[in-house]
Amino acid sequence: xxxxxxxxxxxxxxxxxxxxxxxxxxxxxxxxxxxxxxxxxxxxxxxxxxxxxxxxxxxxxxxxxxxxxxxxxxxxxxxxxxxxxxxxxxxxxxxxxxxxxxxxxxxxxxxxxxxxxxxxxxxxxxxxxxxxxxxxxxxxxxxxxxxxxxxxxxxxxxxxxxxxxxxxxxxxxxxxxxxxxxxxxxxxxxxxxxxxxxxxxxxxxxxxxxxxxxxxxxxxxxxxxxxxxx
Numbered sequence: 001x002x003x004x005x006x007x008x009x010x011x012x013x014x015x016x017x018x019x020x021x022x023x024x025x026x027x028x029x030x031x032x033x034x035x036x037x038x039x040x041x042x043x044x045x046x047x048x049x050x051x052x053x054x055x056x057x058x059x060x061x062x063x064x065x066x067x068x069x070x071x072x073x074x075x076x077x078x079x080x081x082x083x084x085x086x087x088x089x090x091x092x093x094x095x096x097x098x099x100x101x102x103x104x105x106x107x108x109x110x111x112x113x114x115x116x117x118x119x120x121x122x123x124x125x126x127x128x129x130x131x132x133x134x135x136x137x138x139x140x141x142x143x144x145x146x147x148x149x150x151x152x153x154x155x156x157x158x159x160x161x162x163x164x165x166x167x168x169x170x171x172x173x174x175x176x177x178x179x180x181x182x183x184x185x186x187x188x189x190x191x192x193x194x195x196x197x198x199x200x201x202x203x204x205x206x207x208x209x210x211x212x213x214x215x216x217x218x219x220x221x222x223x224x225x226x227x228x229x230x
Contacts, residue, residue: 038068039075039107041137043149051154052121052131057088058153062115062135066107073106074140077115082131082153085119104141124155131155 042063048056064077081087081099094115095102101117125131136148 037146038066039072039137039139039146040065040067041077041135041147041149043133043135043151045133045151045153047153051156053156054121054123057118057120058085058133060117060119060133060135060151062117063112064107064114064137065112066109069109071106071108072139074143075105075107076138076141076143077103077105077135078138079115079117079133079135081117081119081133082121082125084123084125084131085121085133088118088120090117091115121153121155124157 044061044063045058046061047058052058060079062077062079064075066072066075079090079101081101083099085099087096087099087101090096090101091103093103093105094117095104099119103115107113119133121131131153132150133153134148134150136145138145
C-alpha cells in the first residue's frame with residue numbers, strides 16, 4: 001500500500017510538470033471508486049538506439065493490472081509523451097491530443113492488459129534536460145491518480161559552436177607545429193665533412209688526354225713520376 005501511494009505521488013509530480021496539467025485541489029471532494037487502490041501500471045520502452053537523436057522512434061508498452069476482486073468500469077490509461085516527441089501510432093481506441101494519449105475501458109477483476117504507443121523524437125531538450133514519458137492509471141475521468149510510471153531517455157547532443165571552433169583551432173595549431181618540427185629536422189641534418197688537405201679526390205673527374213683525333217700525336221705526363229737521382 002505504501003509502495004502504491006509512493007508511485008502515485010511520483011506520477012502526480014511528473015504529470016504536474018507537464019504543460020497543461022494542473023495539480024488537483026486536495027480540498028475538492030472526489031468520488032471514491034471501490035477497488036481504485038488495486039490498479040497498477042508499468043511502463044517499458046524499446047528504442048532504436050541507446051542514445052536518441054531527432055528522428056529516432058521509441059515504442060512504449062504500458063502494462064495495467066486490476067488486482068482487486070471488483071471490476072473498475074471507468075478506468076482510464078493516460079500516457080504523456082515528452083514535449084520534444086510526437087505521436088506516431090498506438091493501440092486502437094486511443095484519444096490523442098498532442099502528446100497526450102488516453103484509453104478509456106473497463107478493467108475486470110484480476111485482469112491484465114497492455115497498450116502501446118510509438119513516438120518520434122523531433123528535437124533535443126533545452127539545456128541538460130532529458131525526454132521523460134509518463135503513464136498513469138486512474139479509476140475514471142475524474143478519479144484520483146492510482147499508479148504512475150516514468151521512463152527517461154538519453155539523447156545525443158551535438159557540440160556547441162564555441163567548442164567546435166576551439167576544437168578546430170587546436171587541430172590547426174597541432175598541424176602547424178608538426179609541420180614546423182619536420183622542417184626543422186630537415187634543416188638540421190649533418191652535412192658531409194670536407195676531404196683532408198692533400199688527399200686524392202675520391203671521385204676525380206676524368207681529364208681528357210688531349211687531342212684524340214686520328215693521326216694526332218699524344219704526349220702523356222706522369223704526374224706521379226719520381227725524380228731521377230744523379
